[in-house]
Amino acid sequence: MIPEVTRSLLETAIDGGGLPGAALGVVDARGAAQTLVLGLAQRDPDARALTADHLFDLASLTKPLFTARELLRAVAAGSVDLDDDLGTFLPELAWMQDTPLRTRSLRQLLTHTAGLPAWAPLYTWGDAATIRARVLQEPWTMRDPGEVVYSDLGYILLGRVLERVHGRPLRDFPLDAGLTFAPEAARSVATERCAWRERMLRGEVHDENAGALGGVSGHAGLFGTLGGVLRQAELILRGGWLPAAAQDAALRPAAPGRTLTFVQAQAGWSGGSLASPLAVGHTGFTGTGLWVDHARGLAWVLLTNRVHPTRHSGFDIQGLRRAVGNTLLAPRD
Incomplete structure (x- = not known):
């Protein structure tokens, strides 16, 4: 299933110094699965071998695997509607502004078509309470709404919506096995020597804005093992990731190049050019990614620590x- 060329x-990539390590599933x-784990969990300050039990900082995989999934679960439960206004859940939003x-x-925020900027240095604004208010x-x-502008800010707001709907902080939401918001440093893959925090990050969220918000936000903060993330890919491929109607809605085209949860196959797509047109996937800045091609009957996960050191x-x-x-999807004799 994993060819020798892969x-x-x-x-x-590892021998050439581009990556410390990689875990592929x-x-x-x-439901037949195969995994491959190569290289190091960290190089600095000392070399440690990567194992299947290591936790990776999933970065923006938090968006589909947690935030979007939880919102669609709430839709299926009747707690929210995708066409509800953001102000319905956050009535204090911009209360002195027009x-x-x-x-x-919520639909526009999920599909990155709400018109928000992509990013802002929230971590420079102050403590977590100040950032959450500001x-x-x-x-x-x-x-104007409609144009796709990939936005961390939109998912930060969606995280706040989830907290309001469920009445608890994101870190207290239940997670599937192999996923966590509270990684053990000893089991975690190292990411970067952070210039802001002035230390090597290991078992601590890499994203600065998520770190300033306490480690968990709607856009980043989820950690996972190879097995845990591959299980998510399997549920998306074979069903059971969401209630049936919600899962179907999650994977249908919903905006240019996007579904409600994922990026669709397109020119330059991260899953390669051999994927079928309705294949979906998502990546994370730290070097993580998940892809599902229903037409080809295959899903795969590639987790790396490409930001280390x-x-x-x-x-x-x-x-x-x-x-x-492409090597996974290429026809074989």
Whole structure:
């Protein structure tokens, strides 16, 4: 299931210094799975071998695997509707401003079409309480809705919606086996020597804004093992990730190049050019990714620590992701 050419790609990336380590998992429509774990969990300050039990900082995989999934569960339970306005759940949002943000829908936030900016340095604003208050009152420059602008800010707001709907902080939500918001440092893959926190991050969220918000947010903060993330891919491929109607809605086209939860196959897509047109996937900044191709009956997960010890290595992680996807999907004799 994992061809030798795929192993060779990953070994070359590791031996050439581009990646400390990599964990690959593949599962087919029958549930047959295979995994491959290579290289190191960290190089700095000392070398430690990567194992299947190590936890990776999943970064933006938090968006589909937690935030979007929980919102669609809430829709299925009748707690929210995708076309509800953001202001329905956050009535204090921009309360002294005349802003369209209050009337943007959960659907628009999920699909990154609400018109919000992509990012802001929230971690420079102050403590977590200050950031949580200010992010609701900041006079964001809004685009017209409809254009896809990938936005961490939108998912930070969706995380706040989930907290209001369920009456508890995100870190207290139950998670599937192999996923956690409270990683043990000893079991975690190292990410980066953070210039802001002035330490090597291990078992601590890499994303600065999520770190400043206490380690968990709607856009980042989830950690997972290879087995835990591969199980999510299998549930998406074979059913059971969401109630049937909600799962169908989650994977249908919902905006240009996007479903409610994932990025669709398109030119330059991270899963490679051999995927079927309705294949879906998502990546995380730390070097993680998950892809599902229902038409081909295959799903795969590639977890790396490409930001260790620095994000500025110049390594082409997108090129590696596409190459891995193509080797897995290429016809074999």
